[in-house]
Amino acid sequence: MNNPGQKSFPVSWDQFHRDSRALAWRLTSVGPFDAIVAITRGGLVPAAIVARELNIRTIESVAVKSYDHQAQSAIKVLKPISQQVLDLAQGGGKILIVDDLVDTGATARAVREMLPGAHFATVYAKPKGREMVDTFITEVSQDTWIFFPWDMDVTYAAPISGGTD
Numbered sequence: 582m583n584n585p586g587q588k589s590f591p592v593s594w595d596q597f598h599r600d601s602r603a604l605a606w607r608l609t610s611v612g613p614f615d616a617i618v619a620i621t622r623g624g625l626v627p628a629a630i631v632a633r634e635l636n637i638r639t640i641e642s643v644a645v646k647s648y649d650h651q652a653q654s655a656i657k658v659l660k661p662i663s664q665q666v667l668d669l670a671q672g673g674g675k676i677l678i679v680d681d682l683v684d685t686g687a688t689a690r691a692v693r694e695m696l697p698g699a700h701f702a703t704v705y706a707k708p709k710g711r712e713m714v715d716t717f718i719t720e721v722s723q724d725t726w727i728f729f730p731w732d733m734d735v736t737y738a739a740p741i742s743g744g745t746d
């Protein structure tokens with residue numbers, strides 16, 4: 582959830598699909614790719630859309646969790662990249678890493694270290710983490726919290742005037 586004072590950027594399924602397709606279009610000039618590595622869980626959705634558009638059928642996942650410990654953030658790998666995909670990269674295969682967004686860049690930095698030659702793509706990027714990403718579609722300010730459609734429900738919205746409807 583976001584903090585008080587943060588701006589909100591709610592994204593619908595339709596918008597997320599369009600933005601992920603736009604990412605796929607942009608990646609056509611970078612590929613072709615031999616495999617996608619999706620960063621779970623948020624990266625699974627754009628990875629599926631990009632894989633469909635670019636006809637990529639080898640899809641791997643990586644799970645990392647970041648911890649804040651005395652102002653230092655450490656990353657724990659919950660599910661590593663398979664040896665098959667690491668071997669593919671070692672043998673010159675072109676790997677695309679996909680996530681929904683980059684915020685501080687900690688997640689991206691950790692996964693990049695696992696696959697140094699890979700292309701890193703996200704749908705959204707915040708300024709702190711932008712340099713960790715090779716390709717993205719929309720930049721949002723650091724003080725904005727992005728709400729993804731899988732984290733939301735349809736609820737009542739009060740009128741802009743503040744009155745009751």
Ligand SMILES: O=P(O)(O)OC[C@H]1O[C@H](OP(=O)(O)OP(=O)(O)O)[C@H](O)[C@@H]1O
Pocket residue numbers: 620621622623624645646647680681682683684685686687688689710
């Ligand atoms: O740039 P960072 O500051 O590292 O933040 C970005 C990461 O945070 C979110 O994942 P999260 O770890 O919340 O898990 P989830 O994908 O399962 O929601 C998001 O999906 C990115 O993977």
Ligand code: HPA
Pocket residue numbers: 682684725726727728729
């Ligand atoms: O803005 C965000 N939205 C959702 N998840 C996130 N994880 C880090 N930043 C964000």
Ligand SMILES: [Mg+2]
Pocket residue numbers: 620621622623624680681
């Ligand atoms: Mg994530």
